[in-house]
Amino acid sequence: MTASVNELITTAPGASCDADLAEGPWAFDLSPGYGPGASEDDVIPDPVVRPGQLPVAYQRMSDDELHARIRAAKEALGERLVILGHFYQRDEVVQHADFVGDSFQLANAALTKPDADTIVFCGVHFMAETADILARPEQHVILPNLAAGCSMADMADEDSVEAAWEELMELYADEDTSDGRASVVPVTYMNSSAALKAFCGRHGGIVCTSSNAATVLEWAFEQGRRVLFFPDQHLGRNTGKAMGVPLEQMPMINPRKPGLGVEPQELLDARVLLWPGFCSVHKRFTVAQIDQARAQHPGVKVVVHPESPMPVVDAADAAGSTDFIRKFVAASEPGDVIAIGTEINLVNRLAADYPDRTIFCLDPVICPCSTMYRIHPGYLAWVLDGLLEGEVRNEIVVDEDVATHAKVALERMLAALPK
Numbered sequence: 001m002t003a004s005v006n007e008l009i010t011t012a013p014g015a016s017c018d019a020d021l022a023e024g025p026w027a028f029d030l031s032p033g034y035g036p037g038a039s040e041d042d043v044i045p046d047p048v049v050r051p052g053q054l055p056v057a058y059q060r061m062s063d064d065e066l067h068a069r070i071r072a073a074k075e076a077l078g079e080r081l082v083i084l085g086h087f088y089q090r091d092e093v094v095q096h097a098d099f100v101g102d103s104f105q106l107a108n109a110a111l112t113k114p115d116a117d118t119i120v121f122c123g124v125h126f127m128a129e130t131a132d133i134l135a136r137p138e139q140h141v142i143l144p145n146l147a148a149g150c151s152m153a154d155m156a157d158e159d160s161v162e163a164a165w166e167e168l169m170e171l172y173a174d175e176d177t178s179d180g181r182a183s184v185v186p187v188t189y190m191n192s193s194a195a196l197k198a199f200c201g202r203h204g205g206i207v208c209t210s211s212n213a214a215t216v217l218e219w220a221f222e223q224g225r226r227v228l229f230f231p232d233q234h235l236g237r238n239t240g241k242a243m244g245v246p247l248e249q250m251p252m253i254n255p256r257k258p259g260l261g262v263e264p265q266e267l268l269d270a271r272v273l274l275w276p277g278f279c280s281v282h283k284r285f286t287v288a289q290i291d292q293a294r295a296q297h298p299g300v301k302v303v304v305h306p307e308s309p310m311p312v313v314d315a316a317d318a319a320g321s322t323d324f325i326r327k328f329v330a331a332s333e334p335g336d337v338i339a340i341g342t343e344i345n346l347v348n349r350l351a352a353d354y355p356d357r358t359i360f361c362l363d364p365v366i367c368p369c370s371t372m373y374r375i376h377p378g379y380l381a382w383v384l385d386g387l388l389e390g391e392v393r394n395e396i397v398v399d400e401d402v403a404t405h406a407k408v409a410l411e412r413m414l415a416a417l418p419k
Contacts, residue, residue, distance in 0.1 A: 092377050
């Protein structure tokens with residue numbers, strides 16, 4: 001039987017990011033930063049989101065009691081409730097989800113339950129924001145733990161993007177746009193705030209996910225000469241390269257430097273302008289890990305997420321979204337050996353689903369996404385009990401003006417079907 005991620009962290013502290021990650025996340029919710037397991041490179045959010053502390057009674061409940069409460073609440077609430085669970089969530093949470101998927105799939109799944117009064121999103125903050133934007137006005141969206149943020153999303157803030165945009169607009173002011181194509185089209189990855197999605201909506205841009213990034217870039221190139229892609233540099237670079245965009249036409253800007261840290265001519269020649277953001281989990285994967293996997297397992301198939309650095313994607317046999325990775329494994333044969341470069345909860349779940357294959361994570365260090373890991377059955381039980389008592393806890397509400405513009409960019413995303 002495959003060990004749970006929590007068991008791996010607990011029993012192998014020498015091979016984990018931080019053994020404290022196996023403990024209840026409520027101990028870290030009020031601390032600055034992202035808590036145990038976070039990359040040293042993670043940007044500390046400012047201001048730090050201060051969640052409502054989980055009541056002590058829920059902190060002390062046994063796993064069996066928490067699961068029993070969740071099941072009882074789900075049964076009582078019936079069709080009035082829908083629970084969404086991201087692939088990277090811990091197994092203890094995923095087992096209660098009505099839908100499990102990546103960000104693109106869950107954005108669509110929420111739309112299939114228009115009669116539900118409440119959407120409980122077991123993911124991170126930007127996902128719950130997206131659900132609120134797409135939901136009916138009378139629907140409530142709940143994030144069980146408000147401390148479940150995203151370090152990548154925090155690497156691109158509205159003020160910095162606005163300032164960079166103004167510099168670009170000044171540089172491109174003299175370009176001939178008589179053909180109706182814009183000088184630059186903003187594209188934000190789903191892993192971004194509602195404010196940045198609204199920015200894209202206001203400026204003729206679009207949102208993308210790892211599933212439909214290529215389709216989105218094709219759309220953006222039809223609208224404009226170049227793309228400003230944020231916050232994940234790696235997804236932007238890997239997608240652009242796969243579409244034939246030369247690396248020299250994909251400079252990475254630095255919003256903190258004069259002139260964005262790039263020579264004006266490079267900005268004029270660019271096709272894709274990359275923001276210096278990254279995922280702390282996927283940044284951990286290396287070519288050396290792939291080499292080691294191939295040396296230890298001749299014939300191994302390597303598949304990685306496109307948030308991984310370009311050399312890693314180039315060295316792998318395949319790269320794609322979390323759903324792509326799942327389908328890659330499903331299409332394999334019994335006896336195959338597969339090394340995967342993505343978040344450990346998904347890898348561990350795939351290994352359990354396909355016991356007749358050898359499936360392992362490229363990174364030997366057991367390091368789940370520390371912010372996804374903030375969602376715990378204790379928080380889920382607490383918010384569901386609140387609904388039974390007539391109280392909506394940890395509701396996510398996006399400002400109406402922001403939601404209006406963000407919805408424009410999100411609807412363009414939903415229309416850009418993955419290839």
